Amino acid sequence: MRVTAKQVAEKAGVSLATVSRVINRSGYVEASVRARIEAVMAEVGYVPNRTAKNLVTGRTKTVGLIITSLQSPYFIRLTEGIQDVLENKGYHLLLCNTKFNAKIELENLQLLREGMLDGVITSTGSLTHEVMVELIRQHYPMVFINRLFDEVKNEPARAGFVMGDLHYAGLNVTRHLLEQGHRQIAVLYGSANSTSNILRLQGMEKAMADYGLRPRPELLRCVPNPPELSSGLDDTEGVWAYRETMELLQTHPEVSAILVFYHPMLSGIMKALREVGRKVPESVSLVGFDDFPLAPYLDPPLTVMGQPVYEIGRAAARLLVQKIEDPTLRVAEPIVLKPDFTIRRSIAPVPARYPAMAAE
Template sequence: MAVTIYDIAKKADVSRSTVSRVLNDSGYVKEETREKIIKVMKELNYTPSAIARSLSTNKTNTIGVVIPEISNPFFGKITKGISEVADKNNYNIILCDTNESVEKELKALKVLKEQRIQGIIITPTVAENEFNSEYLNALENLGIPIVLLDGHIKYSDFNGVFVDHIKGACDATQALLDEGHRKIAIITGRMESRPAKERLNGYKKALAINNIPVDEKYIFYGDYTHEKAYEITKQIMSMEDRPTAIFVSSNIMILGCIRAFYEENIRIPEDMAIIGFDEVDTLNIIGMNISFVSGPTTELGRTSMKMLIQNLKDKDHKDIRRINLLPKLVLRGSEKRID
């Protein structure tokens, strides 16, 4: 039979409220009485219930992490970073995968509120250029600290941690230009998202720096899926004046490109150079050396969790904090031009 605070109070000859103050380290209790209660708890082998404690303190030491696609290694590495910092600070995590659905995200927020979580780290599904009052109200009505993870919400003033996507895309395009490529295609992500817009801007910035006009026929609008990238790559391969290089602005889409290359007997980089955004571990396993922009994924997770903990400790701090992390270009040879 489980030991309760009633049993402890009875044996220690104190009130239940006194035992509760000792358990929750709240309110004044004489040191002699405190030691007596702790001794009784040890004798009865009492282990406090985390659920019971959360009910009495209104604190669960749990944070919610809301991401759009858990199957994407990018978010897996981010979650790893969040978990590392959470574990060191005795926080638990409830992970919600929304599958890029606003409806699922609203449902997840409702569930997290019922779980009385202390704060939320979220990569929003709602597009930056859209305004969804129900969505924003759902976040604001939580009444807890929120940290945006590499995604903005229109008309919001939440803290956030982001990647400098413009720099990453500019560096990738510049690497192709340095190899002598002049006809460079880009496969974008969903243009409703800020990262996709910024990566396209970075691509255009590199061309402008090198006095190369943007050719719209080399801009292909993807949707972050490998299926769409596969279709686009097939289209690129059939162009009469096809490019000599492709900048692919997501790791998942790289897989679609390579599938199309394989079917068309296209060699990398002999027939087509390619650089992606974010690493694809699967390609490393099979020995495909694809160059990529390394977004600081694990560090994104660590930094967002550290920011949330700081917000939890200083809830009266009103200044909005935005941190931009710099990506790094990793060249493995797929960017080369071989005439």
């Protein structure tokens, strides 16, 4: 039924080894023999079995990418960067979309242990922290995006790290808002305890500290637990964000600016703002993190603090492939890329008629 290399060998009157050499262009094969074998392969429609090859080489030329959502332009652009690199290095991408569900994430990490993946790139939060540390210690090729592991900082490992300078990002956005008179700054983020959000929040704290202020914990809102989220509903994250924003605005109408750390929440936030009649930017300023093509065409055009996401993706993929192909390569310093601030119309100074927003 399916033709094997052995059958090709018999039909061409050569050994299996020679056929293998032709397939992989390895070793020496006389031109005429190669031609004969290739003719036979074409004639019988031979296709090599990749699974068998994977078994004997111990490689699959496949890497896993673990993200939490496909609705975020950040993950999308990241994926594009990664894929563009993988593609021209001959690797394939197995996509795992966790929707903040640790079980799904663990199942896909298991594929790394099971030898189905040569390596993994993760850009998720802290749900599977211990397992990650364990895998790093076992020297599996992994690259983490916007995430660090203090536990293994000084251990030899094949793990790599690529980051945007998120502390700087949080600091700059906050400073910009403070300069415009904002004091009641709210944050909506997707994942508690994720390195990226922690860094951004620390940047924010720093900027506020420079003004002798501190963020108000009740204005920092996070995504709910996974089971609630992964419902397959259209715009799940938006629906949640809508509820959270409504609650926020009703209990804290003094909020004068909102930082959106996680873009899938944007639709819900804007819906809530509309419903309660808070115009952007006249009555509330809005800043997104990470730019996307339609940001300039929103109403109003969205100001964003962006990372060079595509480049981050490329760097991550390059690093991972390096680490896969050279097992001796050990951890280097994290690769850090600078963010860029794109100011559009969704930010405005605090209006004088709302003193509560400027109150400290």
